[in-house]
Amino acid sequence: MVELSVVRLEYSNVTMRFAQSGRGTLTAVRDVSFAVHDGEVVSLIGPSGCGKSTLLNIGSGLTAPSAGIALVDGERVEGANAHVAFMLQKDLLLPWRTVAENVMLGVEIQRLPLAERKKRAEKLLASFNLAEFSAHYPHQLSGGMRQRIALARTLAVDPHVLLLDEPFSAVDAQTRMVLQRDLAQTLSKARKTALLITHDLLEAVTLSDRVLVMSARPGTIIDEIAIDLPHRDDPFARRHDPKVNDYAARLMDRLEISRVAIESQAAEGAA
Numbered sequence: 509m510v511e512l513s514v515v516r517l518e519y520s521n522v523t524m525r526f527a528q529s530g531r532g533t534l535t536a537v538r539d540v541s542f543a544v545h546d547g548e549v550v551s552l553i554g555p556s557g558c559g560k561s562t563l564l565n566i567g568s569g570l571t572a573p574s575a576g577i578a579l580v581d582g583e584r585v586e587g588a589n590a591h592v593a594f595m596l597q598k599d600l601l602l603p604w605r606t607v608a609e610n611v612m613l614g615v616e617i618q619r620l621p622l623a624e625r626k627k628r629a630e631k632l633l634a635s636f637n638l639a640e641f642s643a644h645y646p647h648q649l650s651g652g653m654r655q656r657i658a659l660a661r662t663l664a665v666d667p668h669v670l671l672l673d674e675p676f677s678a679v680d681a682q683t684r685m686v687l688q689r690d691l692a693q694t695l696s697k698a699r700k701t702a703l704l705i706t707h708d709l710l711e712a713v714t715l716s717d718r719v720l721v722m723s724a725r726p727g728t729i730i731d732e733i734a735i736d737l738p739h740r741d742d743p744f745a746r747r748h749d750p751k752v753n754d755y756a757a758r759l760m761d762r763l764e765i766s767r768v769a770i771e772s773q774a775a776e777g778a779a
């Protein structure tokens with residue numbers, strides 16, 4: 509458990525409506541309020557289309573909310589924020605840049621001196637076991653390796669807050685576990701604050717201090733479950749803890765996954 513202190517990221521009564529061409533508006537999220545404290549890892553789960561990505565976009569400044577505000581370090585988010593880093597399911601690496609050049613992309617924008625940049629790149633690449641690939645190009649590497657590079661790039665800017673939108677959902681199960689461990693270790697060591705979207709309940713339980721559950725659209729927070737387990741820096745250790753399955757089962761109940769599955773089977777049967 510992380511000792512709660514400073515609020516790093518906050519959503520206050522955030523509502524998001526999208527204009528639908530000729531069909532009025534769609535309320536994607538409604539009246540969402542929560543806070544993520546310094547060093548805390550919070551996962552956000554909820555049915556597809558309930559507005560999880562929309563919330564992350566709002567936190568990153570990519571999208572302005574229709575009502576309410578998002579705050580980072582107590583300041584209203586308006587446009588891109590140097591203290592927030594974003595990572596998506598797609599790695600979005602630049603194919604014409606080497607691994608090292610990709611990792612340092614965000615840092616270039618920060619205008620650090622070249623020597624400082626190189627030093628930081630080397631350190632990061634080493635800590636992610638990427639040193640020997642630094643001169644490779646993305647197409648020479650596996651999907652898992654590319655996501656690892658994307659993670660290193662996200663951390664290279666030394667952000668206060670990481671926003672992670674299903675970062676590992678496109679990689680195979682074994683690679684995913686290794687990436688989860690890398691993320692967990694890095695977040696703990698650097699005491700970073702993170703908001704993680706995932707549809708993998710075990711991922712949510714093994715990586716987080718707290719899990720927020722959203723309803724179907726218009727998405728709103730319907731529950732919050734504190735994960736009171738040791739080893740937040742070691743998802744492999746957590747996976748061996750039988751309590752992990754109890755937490756995952758509780759989340760499944762809150763999401764009403766079994767009911768939804770039965771209903772969709774019934775609908776298929778009727779069709």
Ligand SMILES: Nc1ncnc2c1ncn2[C@@H]1O[C@H](COP(=O)(O)OP(=O)(O)O)[C@@H](O)[C@H]1O
Nearest residue numbers: 526527536555556557558559560561562563725
């Ligand atoms: N830019 C947009 N314009 C119109 N509708 C959008 C836009 N972005 C998202 N939506 C809609 O808002 C809802 C929530 O989307 P999203 O945040 O991507 O959900 P999730 O990430 O939980 O699957 C969906 O119905 C989606 O179609």
Ligand SMILES: [Mg+2]
Nearest residue numbers: 560561562673
């Ligand atoms: Mg999404």
